[in-house]
Amino acid sequence: MTRILDLDAGLIRRRVAAAGVVGAGGAGFPTHVKLNASAEIYLVNGAECEPLLKVDQQMADEQAEWLIKGLLYGMAATGAAEGIIALKAKYQAAIDRLTPLLPERVRLHILPDIYPAGDEVITIWLATGRRVPPAQLPLSIGVVVSNVQTLINVARAVELEQPVTQRTLTVNGAVRQPLTLSLPLGTPLREALALAGGCTVSNPAFINGGPMMGHLLDDLDEPVTKTTGGLLVLPEDHLLIRRRRQSMDTVLAMARSVCEQCTLCTELCPRHMIGHELPPHLIVRATNYQHIAQPSVLLSALTCSECGICEAYACPVEISPMRLNQALKGRLRAEGARYEGELRAADPMAEYRLLPVSRLISRLELQAFNHKAPMQVTDDAPREVSLPLRQHIGVAAEPCVGVGQTVVAGQCIASIPEGQLGVPLHASIDGQVIEVGISHIRIAASTADTLSQGESPCITPSA
Ligand code: SF4
Ligand code: SF4
Known part of the structure; x- marks a missing residue:
């Protein structure tokens, strides 16, 4: 080798x-x-x-x-x-x-x-x-x-010379049959949920990705892409869902009213621990006091990984320094700002401050949703896929197929102009192109052996 x-x-x-x-x-x-x-x-x-x-x-x-x-x-x-x-x-x-x-x-x-x-x-x-x-x-x-x-x-x-046409992802949480499986890119996430047997709660909410960094999903027609890590189902009233539904106004109001400057968010911030300036407690304080802070403190928000520890684990009063950082990052990036601080000494206690996953699962009340999710193979193909033209950093791929054209899995259907950053896109199933949009290409499968679409994958818990 x-x-x-x-x-x-x-x-x-x-x-x-x-x-x-x-x-x-x-x-x-x-x-x-x-x-x-x-x-x-x-x-x-x-x-x-x-x-x-x-x-x-x-x-x-x-x-x-x-x-x-x-x-x-x-x-x-x-x-x-x-x-x-x-x-x-x-x-x-x-x-x-x-x-x-x-x-x-x-x-x-x-x-x-x-x-x-x-x-x-x-x-x-x-x-x-x-x-x-x-x-x-x-x-x-x-x-x-x-x-x-x-x-x-x-x-x-x-x-x-095999192109990327599939993505392996985990479907976990409040589902009948938690599993990990490979699906053609562009498969609607509702089909992934159906393959996991549907929901086991009557008030499901969905996260695309992991519980810490994944985003809320309001539309199960969202397709599997090259970067989809998982689909999680949690009850609507789960704390991770409630936090994600919190408006920015609420996040700001909480930061302003209840931050006690205990510094726990900074002490447990992994980036801060290894010697990055990033001090979330000072960013929260700056939010409270009209952005009074060293300029580098505010700019250091650009170095936040959005791991969520400050929000989900550190803060005793449910403030989200991460959300403040996200908002600050958006503004700073729009202004073209950059952070240029040096690497500092690492926290000598860093290795003792690392957060065990078991403690995180317990704090996030995820014990009941953390299933094994073994790998399974499915022969079912989606009836239709919707392939975003940008599943990567860079410019969107430009379609090189037209409506009505027959394609086979692995065939290039959109390419990147010479000299631009990006990657080409390939058909993920055999079929016929039924739409070429500005943001995606839809392909209808040519085989009859397809998954059913349209039915609700959510079911009420069995007695
Ligand atoms: S989300 Fe950002 S500020 Fe919060 S702990 Fe993670 S890296 Fe630190
Ligand atoms: S952990 Fe919470 S209360 Fe403590 S400084 Fe950070 S934001 Fe404020």
Whole structure:
């Protein structure tokens, strides 16, 4: 396998670009651009620290060979001398599968079960001891990071020239049959819910992604994309749903009226712990006192990872410094502001302040919703898919098919203009193009063996 390291870096990047591979961990950054860098360490982020999501830990087990190949292709493209696969100790099946396959220059790093071990800045610190300065990329300290699913897609792109047409995601929470499954891109999330047997509560609310960083979903027709990590179902009155439904006015009013400046949000902020300035308690104070703060304090909101610890765990009076940071970030970005502070000394107590996931699950009242969600294979295909033209960072892909055209799964249906940042888009099912919109392409399946659509996947709990 190590002969992969001698492969032509340009060929690897071209195949990865043609396959439309993006960072599957959430950001959707085009992977071929990342592979253009020169790095010392290639790190696989297999932490998957969002409670309830069970994708990477199972893929690292079931597709261990592909993962290692993907890492070696990443190392070959970037010239990285060392490869590290960072996994939590509790992913024992994946560790057992990967260990005998490890080639020279590749090692496992076993992470503690803490949140947010999957924030790449924290993963790097835990796995290498290196600290990414605030507002800098991992590459600034010689590290490139990809997640498990991304590197499996890289390996398939290079070896098989296989484009990204599917996404593996977990459906968990208040569902009859929690599971993890691969679906064609563009499949409506309501079909993922139907495959999980529907809801077990009569007042369901939905989160696209994990409980900490996922967003509220009001429309189950939203499609599976290259970065969809999961679909969570919780009762409407669950605290995570109530918090997400809080208006910004309420968030501001609470910050103004009840912040006691206890500093817990700052003491537990993972970015602050490893030496970033980011002091959420001072940002809250600035909100209370007409933005009276050092300019760098307000600008440091730009370095917030939005991990949610300050909101979901630290604050004893239910203030959300994260929401304030999000609002501040939006304003600062619109003004073109940048944060330029230096990396400071790390908190000497940092490793003792890391937040165990078990405690987080308990604080978030998620025990009853944290199911195993084993990997399952489905042969059912969606009747129709709606493929967003922008599932990545960069410009939207430009359609190269027309209404009425017959397409096959894997066929390129939208491409990126020469010299622009982005990745092409491929048909995820065989069928006929039925709409070419400004933001998406819809394809109707040509087979009869499709999932039913339109019926409510939510059912009342059985007695
Ligand atoms: S969300 Fe809160 S805890 Fe997380 S990085 Fe931002 S300020 Fe720190
Ligand atoms: S934890 Fe809450 S109360 Fe304490 S300083 Fe932060 S926002 Fe204020």
